[in-house]
Amino acid sequence: MSRERIYLFDTTLRDGQQTPGIDFSLEEKISIARMLDELGVDYVEGGYPGANPLDTAFFTRKRTAKAKFVAFGMTKRVGVSASNDPGLATLLRAEADAVCFVAKSWDYHVRVALGCTKDENLDAIRASVEAASAAGRAVMVDCEHFFDGFKANPTYALACARTAYEAGARWVVLCDTNGGTQPSEVRAIVEQVVRGGIPGAQLGIHPHNDTGQAVANALAAVEAGARQIQGTLNGIGERCGNANLVSLIPTLLLKPAYAERFETGISPDALAGITHLSRGFDELLNRAPDAQSPYVGQSAFATKAGIHASALLKEPATYEHVPPESVGNRRRVMVSDQGGKANFVAELKRRGIDVPKGEGRLDALVALVKEREAEGYAYEGADASFELLARRMLDTVPDFFHVTSFRCTVERRYDANGTLRTFSEAVVKVLIDGEEKMSVAEGHGPVNALDIALRKDLGKYQREIADLELVDFKVRILNGGTAATTRVLIESHDGAGARWTTVGVSDNIIDASFQALMDSIVFKLMKNRDLAGRAAAE
Ligand SMILES: CC(=O)SCCNC(=O)CCNC(=O)[C@H](O)C(C)(C)COP(=O)(O)OP(=O)(O)OC[C@H]1O[C@@H](n2cnc3c(N)ncnc32)[C@H](O)[C@@H]1OP(=O)(O)O
Numbered sequence: 001m002s003r004e005r006i007y008l009f010d011t012t013l014r015d016g017q018q019t020p021g022i023d024f025s026l027e028e029k030i031s032i033a034r035m036l037d038e039l040g041v042d043y044v045e046g047g048y049p050g051a052n053p054l055d056t057a058f059f060t061r062k063r064t065a066k067a068k069f070v071a072f073g074m075t076k077r078v079g080v081s082a083s084n085d086p087g088l089a090t091l092l093r094a095e096a097d098a099v100c101f102v103a104k105s106w107d108y109h110v111r112v113a114l115g116c117t118k119d120e121n122l123d124a125i126r127a128s129v130e131a132a133s134a135a136g137r138a139v140m141v142d143c144e145h146f147f148d149g150f151k152a153n154p155t156y157a158l159a160c161a162r163t164a165y166e167a168g169a170r171w172v173v174l175c176d177t178n179g180g181t182q183p184s185e186v187r188a189i190v191e192q193v194v195r196g197g198i199p200g201a202q203l204g205i206h207p208h209n210d211t212g213q214a215v216a217n218a219l220a221a222v223e224a225g226a227r228q229i230q231g232t233l234n235g236i237g238e239r240c241g242n243a244n245l246v247s248l249i250p251t252l253l254l255k256p257a258y259a260e261r262f263e264t265g266i267s268p269d270a271l272a273g274i275t276h277l278s279r280g281f282d283e284l285l286n287r288a289p290d291a292q293s294p295y296v297g298q299s300a301f302a303t304k305a306g307i308h309a310s311a312l313l314k315e316p317a318t319y320e321h322v323p324p325e326s327v328g329n330r331r332r333v334m335v336s337d338q339g340g341k342a343n344f345v346a347e348l349k350r351r352g353i354d355v356p357k358g359e360g361r362l363d364a365l366v367a368l369v370k371e372r373e374a375e376g377y378a379y380e381g382a383d384a385s386f387e388l389l390a391r392r393m394l395d396t397v398p399d400f401f402h403v404t405s406f407r408c409t410v411e412r413r414y415d416a417n418g419t420l421r422t423f424s425e426a427v428v429k430v431l432i433d434g435e436e437k438m439s440v441a442e443g444h445g446p447v448n449a450l451d452i453a454l455r456k457d458l459g460k461y462q463r464e465i466a467d468l469e470l471v472d473f474k475v476r477i478l479n480g481g482t483a484a485t486t487r488v489l490i491e492s493h494d495g496a497g498a499r500w501t502t503v504g505v506s507d508n509i510i511d512a513s514f515q516a517l518m519d520s521i522v523f524k525l526m527k528n529r530d531l532a533g534r535a536a537a538e
């Protein structure tokens, strides 16, 4: 049975640019357009030429090789002809394969926002579509607020959509601009539009995520007949975002309900690169990826639960809805107080430690981890501290050096210029091969001073830790008050590109930080000797 084609339209560079806090540079727009082109979407909407110099510059040449490159803009203004509308002229001068107009389709907006008659708006839609078609562009019309408009005045909303279709638009796109429409309403309204004379093969959906259902709304529209979906990478977009193409694409390709009926332009290889793409896009946005993101998040195929891990390791399908490799993600069986022996055996194996499930020392390790987690440690996020703990119990960890004491002071006083400042100083005494070394350092705060002092003179190990860097420091107070237990997580990396996280817990924040720092240095020394860290680069 032949499958029907679903067309994917990406608006990361236009609606995504309307996300609070997101502002792409020209170079970023160029590289995102390339990423989308390689992914295999059908349309890349580049922005709004004429709205700002950057978007105008972006449209001085076509930015995609395979995908159709789309310029966005509003329909002509009422009161001027299409040929005399400066906004429309800029749009048609843009180097693009297609033009996507935003048109009003809610009579309330026509009255309040445009301040014109309903017929004048219909004329503007018709004239704009005809002008862009005459200029050789494929035309799409985003019917803004279509669903709210249809609920208020179905005859007029449908008239706007039909005007666009009859004037020659290739796609009429129904927008849930305010994002409040529910999937059942989307399905019912799209069905009525198809019955109202616009073929599904020319209908698209542009859902917003204000009730967390943009993806569900896109799928509901497809089920009702629409064949174009507009969305963005990682779901960015105005307010709560747009339909997340990174969630939609795997669903369309992997779920039989869609995969058996429809095809898209996305290849299985591109699908297998989607985790990498999604995380690379977050990197470009300079933000941490959402661990719980469907399909591509770090936790999407992770389990802490002992009962799950035990079955998962027998047959992955017991707890996985699709194979993680199909989207380029990986299975993670984590160790924590929720885990049983199966979690530990799997995680230890990944780290190169083979231990049978019946081994007594394994029971002791599981019990120790649960006991320490009750005290406040969290090993699921502190891979290196877990590995050191396990190796101390099941293997060996060399006694590289021994810190005999440390002291930190914080002083708040006026400096020589009369400015009130804080000064932090640390003194660390270390025993290496029976020889005691003392280091003193100043830092931006006590933990920084301690870190500098600890790493200032580690004798024969000094050169080995030169490329060790602390990249993140997280403090969590586990119970209230100034006498609270504090958990510190430190993320480190080295010149070889490996990353690892260590944990310390104490009722003193400096002591908790010190434990995490010590684990990080010992782990690095172990890693240098190939005694640990086989999983640290993953
Ligand atoms: C739902 C969406 O996401 S649509 C996309 C929204 N994105 C953007 O607005 C980003 C880019 N926009 C801009 O840079 C500017 O708004 C511009 C350049 C387009 C227009 O700027 P200005 O001319 O200064 O107008 P301003 O932004 O103040 O107001 C919008 C005008 O467009 C009119 N307008 C809005 N939608 C339409 C439409 N579909 N067709 C015709 N006119 C429209 C409004 O009535 C208003 O006109 P008015 O100034 O006579 O009241």
Ligand SMILES: CC(=O)C(=O)O
Residues within 6 Å of the ligand: 015, 102, 142, 143, 144, 145, 175, 176, 177, 178, 206, 208
């Ligand atoms: C066009 C658009 O972005 C919207 O209606 O939400």
